[in-house]
């Protein structure tokens with residue numbers, strides 16, 4: 001018979017932050033810290049106040065006594081002059097996205113107690129296979145350390161982060177990244193600004209940009225990866241950069257590089273999402289056969305086969321080959 005799994009975190013009072021989640025043991029990178037179903041869900045597709053009112057009322061009134069108490073004790077930076085407004089304020093302060101499109105959010109009794117850090121040591125993700133929200137450690141976390149996630153969809157410069165957090169969550173962030181000495185903070189901001197400028201270029205070019213001008217686009221992603229690697233930010237934006245690089249390679253028929261990029265995506269997703277995540281299954285399949293991606297065949301300009309990966313090269317030469325430097 002299996003014993004009860006050891007509890008690796010506890011919800012505790014954190015000075016200046018209300019409640020928060022603290023590690024009860026050393027937690028290694030890649031560990032699933034929690035996996036949880038929502039007690040309330042709310043969709044952005046609700047179009048009328050009446051619909052919103054009914055949706056919130058129905059769900060709050062069917063909560064168990066314990067869940068209701070916990071829900072009422074959650075942070076609310078939006079206030080409210082009647083119960084319904086107050087509940088809506090709690091939802092807006094605490095809901096975590098249930099999917100990549102951010103159109104549905106959920107209230108989770110444990111995960112919603114996790115405070116923010118711009119460079120969080122954990123990440124949250126909605127797992128469609130489990131129908132649960134998962135939290136994974138993306139760094140080693142020491143016993144007694146607070147477990148933190150980022151509330152921000154993208155990591156912008158310090159001022160932009162602080163403005164967004166103050167506006168949406170009512171606090172002035174004093175995380176490690178926000179408290180860097182001025183010189184270091186400016187360097188960090190410049191790096192993040194450049195990364196986002198490149199993101200904008202890539203987004204503007206859209207799908208056509210994958211093949212024209214392909215080399216330029218791959219160089220942009222290469223630059224992003226090099227910048228992220230110079231920062232101390234856990235995983236940085238690699239979970240975005242490597243899939244971009246994979247798409248560029250596959251769209252140009254370069255199955256050798258596509259497989260390497262797919263392997264890198266897979267490793268990142270296994271750590272931050274867990275082996276049962278749909279993204280792990282998807283990228284696992286691309287590693288086996290990158291040609292199954294829908295963009296394969298857009299161009300044959302860089303055509304290679306998966307057997308052409310030059311594994312015998314030293315690390316630097318391999319990276320030069322990979323990014324076509």
Ligand SMILES: C[S@@+](CC[C@H](N)C(=O)[O-])C[C@H]1O[C@@H](n2cnc3c(N)ncnc32)[C@H](O)[C@@H]1O
Pocket residue numbers: 016017018019020073074075077093094112113114115116117169170171172173174175
């Ligand atoms: C989702 S709740 C997190 C749990 C909350 N601390 C509680 O007591 O239930 C978000 C709220 O927690 C607080 N919070 C989160 N991260 C914080 C941080 N880094 N510094 C200060 N307050 C923070 C803010 O009040 C924010 O609106």
